[in-house]
Amino acid sequence: MSLNGRYLNTTDAEHQESALYTLVNNRGDFLNLLEQANYPLKMKLTSETAQHDADIEIAHSTTVVAVLYQDGVMIAGDRRATAGTSVIYDRAEKVLQIDRHSVLAISGSPAIAYEIARVLEHSFQYFRRSQLQELSLEGKLRMLSRLIRDNLSMALQGIGAVIPIFALYDLSADENDNGGKIFFYDGLGAHFENVDFATTGSGSIWIRGVLRYLSRFGDTPMHAMDQQQAAITILRLLDIASEYDAATSGYNAKGNIFPNIKTVTRTGVDTISDDDLAAWYAEAQPKAEE
Amino acid sequence: MRDEPYRWIEAIQDRRDYIEDQLRPGSPVVGITYNQGMMLLTIGRGQRKIFEVHDRIALSAIGHPADIERLRMLVTDTASVQGFQNATEDVNLHRLTNYVLAHTFKQAFESIVGEAYIIKMLLAELGSTPEKNLFTAINFDGIVRTDTKFAVIGGTEVIETGMQNYLANAPADADRDLTAALRLSLETWAVGKELSTREPEETDLEETQMDTTQMYKVVDTAREDGEIEAGVLETTLQGASKFRLLTSQEIEAALQ
Numbered sequence: 001m002s003l004n005g006r007y008l009n010t011t012d013a014e015h016q017e018s019a020l021y022t023l024v025n026n027r028g029d030f031l032n033l034l035e036q037a038n039y040p041l042k043m044k045l046t047s048e049t050a051q052h053d054a055d056i057e058i059a060h061s062t063t064v065v066a067v068l069y070q071d072g073v074m075i076a077g078d079r080r081a082t083a084g085t086s087v088i089y090d091r092a093e094k095v096l097q098i099d100r101h102s103v104l105a106i107s108g109s110p111a112i113a114y115e116i117a118r119v120l121e122h123s124f125q126y127f128r129r130s131q132l133q134e135l136s137l138e139g140k141l142r143m144l145s146r147l148i149r150d151n152l153s154m155a156l157q158g159i160g161a162v163i164p165i166f167a168l169y170d171l172s173a174d175e176n177d178n179g180g181k182i183f184f185y186d187g188l189g190a191h192f193e194n195v196d197f198a199t200t201g202s203g204s205i206w207i208r209g210v211l212r213y214l215s216r217f218g219d220t221p222m223h224a225m226d227q228q229q230a231a232i233t234i235l236r237l238l239d240i241a242s243e244y245d246a247a248t249s250g251y252n253a254k255g256n257i258f259p260n261i262k263t264v265t266r267t268g269v270d271t272i273s274d275d276d277l278a279a280w281y282a283e284a285q286p287k288a289e290e
Numbered sequence: 291m292r293d294e295p296y297r298w299i300e301a302i303q304d305r306r307d308y309i310e311d312q313l314r315p316g317s318p319v320v321g322i323t324y325n326q327g328m329m330l331l332t333i334g335r336g337q338r339k340i341f342e343v344h345d346r347i348a349l350s351a352i353g354h355p356a357d358i359e360r361l362r363m364l365v366t367d368t369a370s371v372q373g374f375q376n377a378t379e380d381v382n383l384h385r386l387t388n389y390v391l392a393h394t395f396k397q398a399f400e401s402i403v404g405e406a407y408i409i410k411m412l413l414a415e416l417g418s419t420p421e422k423n424l425f426t427a428i429n430f431d432g433i434v435r436t437d438t439k440f441a442v443i444g445g446t447e448v449i450e451t452g453m454q455n456y457l458a459n460a461p462a463d464a465d466r467d468l469t470a471a472l473r474l475s476l477e478t479w480a481v482g483k484e485l486s487t488r489e490p491e492e493t494d495l496e497e498t499q500m501d502t503t504q505m506y507k508v509v510d511t512a513r514e515d516g517e518i519e520a521g522v523l524e525t526t527l528q529g530a531s532k533f534r535l536l537t538s539q540e541i542e543a544a545l546q
Contacts, residue, residue, distance in 0.1 A: 030370065037371045100529055122374045125531065129342050129366050268528060 028131040030123035031146070041119075042150060061247030063203030064094055064105035065237055066167045067211070068196050068223045069230035072180035072265035073167040075105050076234045078203070078242065079257055080249035090252055095260040097269045099124045101169040102140060103262050107201035108162035112154060116147045116162060137170055141183060141191050149189035161187055165198045169264045178223065180264060196222055203241030203248035210237060231261055231272060232284045239284070251281055301402045309399075309430050312408045314445035316352035317516070318453060318482030319412050321425045322440045324471035327532065328414045328423055331475035331520040333483075333512045340521035342533035344369040344381050346416040348521050352443055353409035353430070361409060365391055378530060383415035387426045387434055396432025406430070410443040416523035416532050442482065449485040456481045472520060472536070472544040480505035483512060 034041055061082050066075040077094030080087055095105045096117045104120065106113035123143050127135040135143070144166055154160025166183045173179030183191045184198045196215040199208055215222050220229060235251070238259050242250035251258055258277040263270045319332040319339065330340050330350045339358070340350045343366050351358045368390050373381045391411065398407045407430055415424045425441035428434050435441070442453040456478050466474070484500060500508075509518075520536040527534060 030374075033367055033371060034374065037375070039371070039375060097529075118374070122370065126366075126370045129344070129370070130363060132338060132341070 028127040028135075030119070030126040033126065034119075042153075061203075061245070062094055062107040062201035063199065063207070063238060063241040063245060063248040064107050064165055064201050065199040065204070065207065065211070065234060066105060066165045066182045066194075066197060067225075067230060067234065068178065068180050068182060069225045069227065069263075070178065070223065071227065072169050072178060072263060073103075073182055074227070074230045074234060074261060074263050075103050075165065075167045075182075076238065076259050076261040077105050077201075078238050078248045078250070078259050079252070080247060081110060082247045085246070087249075090249060090255060090257060093260055095262050097262065100268045101171060101264060103167045103264050103269055104144075105165040105167070105200075106162060107164065107204075109154075109160045112151055112160045113162045113164065116144070116151070116164070119147060120144060137168060137172075137181070140168065141166065144185065145189035145191055147189075148185055148187070152188065155187050163187060163200050165200055166191070167264050169266060171266065179266060199237075201248070203238075203245035206241050206244040207237045210240060227263065227272075228280060231277070231280050234261060235259065235277070235281050235284045298402065302400065305399065305402060305406055306431070309406055309408050310446060313353060313410060313430070314449075315486060316410075316445045317512075318442060318444035318449060318479055318486065319350045319352060320440075320442050320453065320457075320475040320478045320482075321350075321412050321414050322457065322466075322471055322475055322478075323420065323423050323438075324466045324468060326468065326526050327416055327522055327524040328425075329468075329471050329475060329520060329522045330412065330414055331472065331479060331518070333479060333509070333516045334519050335516045338519065340519050340535065341366075342521070342531070343386075343413070344373055345378050345530045346523060346532050347381070347383055347386070348414045348523055348533050349411065350413075350443075350521070351409055351411040352445065353407070357407045357409045358411075361391065361394070361407065361411065364394065365413075383413055383424050383426055387413065387428060387436075391428055392432045392434050394432075395428055395430060399431045412441055412443045414441075414523060416525065442478065444482045445486050449482050452485045453478050453482040468522070468536075468540070469544040472541065475520070476509050476518070476545075477502060477505045480508035483508050 031041060062078060064077040066073055075095055079090055079092050081089040081092040095103060098104050098117065098121045104117050106117065120143060124135050124140060148162060151160060151162060164185055168181045170179040170181055182194045182198045184194050184200065185191050197211045199211060214233065222230065222233065225233065239250045241248045258274055258281065261272040261277065263272065317332050317334060319330060321328065321330050330348055332339050332350060337355050340348065341362055343349045347369065349362060349365065365386055369381045369386060395407060398404060409430055411428045413426050417423045421438065423438055425437045426434055427441050427443050440457045442450050444450045444453060460474050481500065518541050520541060522534060522536060523532045524534065525532065
C-alpha cells in the first residue's frame with residue numbers, strides 16, 4: 001500500500017491528482033480511504049455460490065437484548081455460537097464496544113458482523129482524527145446503515161445476514177435527561193429507534209413479549225431501574241431465551257460463563273464484571289421453597 | 291539544472307534559507323513526558339496545531355498551515371489503513387517517521403522545481419512502558435531526531451538549542467505531574483519564543499537566561515492574541531485511544 005504518491009507534487013499532473021485526492025478524502029470517509037488502499041471491502045461471490053449455501057454451515061443464532069435503564073442503555077448477549085445443530089463455541093463476544101459512547105450487539109453471521117464492527121470502530125476514529133471532531137450521532141447511524149446495505153448480496157445468498165442492535169449515549173442530551181439511545185436495523189440497513197428496548201437473534205421471539213410486558217406493566221418500569229435491577233432482569237430474560245432457543249446459552253455453570261453485559265452511560269462504556277454477575281445471577285433465581 | 295552541480299547546490303541552499311526564514315517566527319512546540327504519559331504544548335493563534343494521529347501517536351508542527359494539513363493527513367491516512375489492515379498494535383512511530391514522512395520531506399525539499407514544504411514536525415508515541423515513550427522531530431529536509439524524554443521544534447536551531455538546554459536542567463520527570471508538566475512546557479515555550487523574536491545575529495545563548503517571572507510575562511503577552519494548546523497521550527485514559535486535548539479549565543487551574 002502506498003499513499004505517499006498522492007501527497008507528493010513533483011509534476012503538475014500529479015499535483016492536480018493530489019489536490020483532487022485531498023478534496024475527495026476531506027470528508028473523513030474511511031471506506032473511501034480503504035478503497036484507495038485496495039482493501040477488499042466487499043466479497044465478490046459468483047452466482048453459483050448461492051446454490052451451495054445449503055452445504056455450508058455458517059455459525060449464527062443468538063439472543064442479544066438492549067434496555068433503557070436509569071443511567072443510559074444496558075446491552076447484553078449470550079455467549080453461544082452454533083453451526084447447524086452443533087455448539088461450536090461457548091465464549092463468543094457478541095456485545096462489542098465501538099467507541100467511548102457506543103456499543104454494537106450482533107446477531108447473524110459472526111464473520112461479517114465482526115468485520116462490520118471493526119470497520120465501524122475505525123471509521124469513527126478516522127473521522128475524529130481527520131476532521132478534528134466527533135462524528136455526529138446521525139452520522140454514526142448512517143455509517144452502520146451503509147455497511148449493512150453493502151452486505152446485501154451476502155445476506156441474500158443466505159450466508160452473511162447481520163442484524164445488529166446499536167446502542168449509543170447522546171452527549172448533547174440535557175444533564176438531567178437520559179441520553180441513552182437504542183437503534184434496531186433491518187437487513188437492508190434501515191434504522192429505527194426503539195424507545196425502551198430492542199432484542200434480536202433467534203431467541204428474541206421468546207423474550208420480546210416479556211420485555212413488552214415488563215416495560216408496560218412491570219412494578220418498576222425498566223427506564224427507572226438501577227444498574228443491578230436492570231442486570232437481573234436481563235439475566236432472567238437470557239435465561240428464558242436459552243430455555244426455548246437451542247442457539248442461545250444462559251449461564252453455563254460448568255464453565256462458569258456468564259452472558260456479556262455492558263452499559264453505555266454519560267461517562268462511557270463499561271463492562272459488568274463476572275463477580276457482579278455471579279452475585280446478581282444468584283439473586284435472579286427464584287428463592288427455594290422453604 | 292541537475293546537470294550543473296554547483297547551481298543545484300546553490301538552489302538547495304537558497305531553498306533552505308527561504309524555508310528557515312519562513313519558519314523563524316513560528317510558535318515553538320514543546321514535547322515532554324510526565325507521570326501519566328506525554329504532553330505536546332504550544333501557544334497558537336486560532337489554527338489548531340496539536341493532533342491525534344492514532345491510538346498512541348500525536349502530532350504537532352510549525353510551518354505553513356496548508357503543508358501541515360497535507361502531511362498530517364498523509365500520516366493519519368497511512369496509520370489508519372495500516373491499523374485496520376493489520377492491527378492497531380502494528381502501527382508504530384518508528385515506521386511512520388522513517389518510511390512515510392522522512393523521505394516525503396526530503397523528496398519535496400530536494401525537488402527544486404516543485405513547491406517546498408515549509409514545515410517542521412514533532413511526533414510523540416506513548417510506549418507500553420515509560421522507557422518506550424518516543425519523540426521524533428522531523429526537519430523540513432527529512433532529517434530525523436529521536437528522544438525518549440523530551441523534544442522541541444522551533445524556527446531555528448538556536449531556538450531549539452535554547453529550549454533543549456532549559457529542559458535538560460529541569461527536575462527529573464518521574465515525579466512530574468500534569469500541572470508541573472504544563473508549567474515546565476510553558477516556561478520552555480517562553481524561552482523559545484523569546485529567542486525567536488531576536489534577530490539572528492543578536493542571538494547569543496548566554497544572554498537568554500530568563501527568570502520564571504519573565505517567562506510568564508512572555509506567556510501572558512502571547513495569550514493576549516493567542517491560546518495555550520496542549521494535548522496529552524495519557525496512560526490512564528480508558529480505551530485504546532490515549533490522546534486528548536487538555537480543557538481550558540485544566541490549563542487555567544495549572545496556571546493558578
